[in-house]
Amino acid sequence: MKSLDIAEISRRSGVKPSALRYYEEIGLIKADSRKGLRRQYDDSVLDQLALIAMGRAAGFSLQEIGAMLGGSEGFGLDRQRLHQRADEVEQRIRELRVLSRALRHVADCAAPDHSQCPTFRRMMDSALSRASRTHA
Amino acid sequence: MKSLDIAEISRRSGVKPSALRYYEEIGLIKADSRKGLRRQYDDSVLDQLALIAMGRAAGFSLQEIGAMLGGSEGFGLDRQRLHQRADEVEQRIRELRVLSRALRHVADCAAPDHSQCPTFRRMMDSALSRASRTHA
DNA sequence: GTGCAAATTCAAGTGAACTTGAGGTCAAGA
DNA sequence: TCTTGACCTCAAGTTCACTTGAATTTGCAC
Numbered sequence: 001m002k003s004l005d006i007a008e009i010s011r012r013s014g015v016k017p018s019a020l021r022y023y024e025e026i027g028l029i030k031a032d033s034r035k036g037l038r039r040q041y042d043d044s045v046l047d048q049l050a051l052i053a054m055g056r057a058a059g060f061s062l063q064e065i066g067a068m069l070g071g072s073e074g075f076g077l078d079r080q081r082l083h084q085r086a087d088e089v090e091q092r093i094r095e096l097r098v099l100s101r102a103l104r105h106v107a108d109c110a111a112p113d114h115s116q117c118p119t120f121r122r123m124m125d126s127a128l129s130r131a132s133r134t135h136a
Numbered sequence: 137m138k139s140l141d142i143a144e145i146s147r148r149s150g151v152k153p154s155a156l157r158y159y160e161e162i163g164l165i166k167a168d169s170r171k172g173l174r175r176q177y178d179d180s181v182l183d184q185l186a187l188i189a190m191g192r193a194a195g196f197s198l199q200e201i202g203a204m205l206g207g208s209e210g211f212g213l214d215r216q217r218l219h220q221r222a223d224e225v226e227q228r229i230r231e232l233r234v235l236s237r238a239l240r241h242v243a244d245c246a247a248p249d250h251s252q253c254p255t256f257r258r259m260m261d262s263a264l265s266r267a268s269r270t271h272a
Numbered sequence: 273g274t275g276c277a278a279a280t281t282c283a284a285g286t287g288a289a290c291t292t293g294a295g296g297t298c299a300a301g302a
Numbered sequence: 303t304c305t306t307g308a309c310c311t312c313a314a315g316t317t318c319a320c321t322t323g324a325a326t327t328t329g330c331a332c
Contacts, residue, residue, distance in 0.1 A: 005279090012268065013267075013271075014270070018321055019320060019321085021280090026319095035328095036280090036327080037329095038278085039280090047251055047260045047264075051260075053231075054232065054238070057235075058232050063318095079243040082239050083239070086243070090232075095193050098190060099225055102190070103218050103222040104218070104219060104222045107216075107222070114183075115180045124187075127190070128183075132148065134150070142308095142309075153309085157311090172309085173310045174299080174309055192289095274331105275332090277329100278327105278329090280325100280327065281325090283324095284323085284324105285322070286322090287320095287321105289318100290316085290317090294311105296310075301304105302303105302304090
């Protein structure tokens with residue numbers, strides 16, 4: 001359980017000190033002690049920060065992420081909700097796979113107008129039908 | 137090539153009229169005509185909007201998305217860059233897979249402190265080593 | 273002990289992506 | 303023709319996630 005200062009945490013996580021203070025302010029992470037005024041962190045915050053970054057990448061707000069990670073505090077940890085969140089992430093992954101394929105298609109296909117291309121149409125149509133179910 | 141009004145586009149895409157006007161303002165989409173003042177859209181904008189939504193989900197800014205989709209305008213379309221973007225999307229997908237597994241793990245694992253759990257540690261360590269390569 | 277680079281707080285500022293509101297226009301149905 | 307509801311423009315406001323700057327404090331190398 002070694003203690004790391006804010007600069008070290010910042011260096012290892014890629015998150016700026018100002019952001020680390022902000023995360024603390026909104027209750028996402030905490031420094032386990034102070035050396036004078038200076039924050040000292042347990043290295044487990046590195047895990048937390050990695051999860052936070054992934055959560056952000058998945059499109060969750062910091063509040064939502066806080067609810068997921070901090071759920072264990074004060075007796076919470078809604079396991080069903082967590083699986084639901086994982087489902088959302090997997091849905092997002094499916095979207096991104098379509099996007100990746102679409103980008104590569106556009107990069108490779110000679111057709112000037114992709115809306116006519118049957119391959120492209122097939123991709124978009126399946127994406128669109130899935131999307132309409134989502135925001136319906 | 138049927139024309140749809142802004143309400144219909146909004147309904148089918150899930151994007152609010154105000155956002156559609158905003159997208160037009162920044163050059164992401166365009167209405168192909170006006171009926172009086174009112175915008176009339178070609179239904180191909182539905183494809184574009186779906187791609188925009190996926191791009192947003194992948195974490196790209198509207199400007200970046202504009203550069204990807206609008207590249208064909210005025211002779212651009214950097215195919216290599218597009219493959220590079222697809223690579224980025226696939227990297228993001230890998231992150232999200234880790235997140236999904238981490239969430240399900242936390243939901244299912246009885247351990248109170250996951251930083252001790254070897255399964256969890258393995259996931260996080262691989263994620264962390266990949267992350268450090270990214271922001272190094 | 274002295275100096276100073278690096279930390280701290282707190283308030284205000286920033287950029288992205290929209291939304292809202294006020295005031296005006298107009299297509300279409302009764 | 304007249305009404306009316308949906309659309310328009312343009313400026314200003316909002317939220318989120320931070321960043322920046324000013325004023326202050328302090329751990330640590332010398």
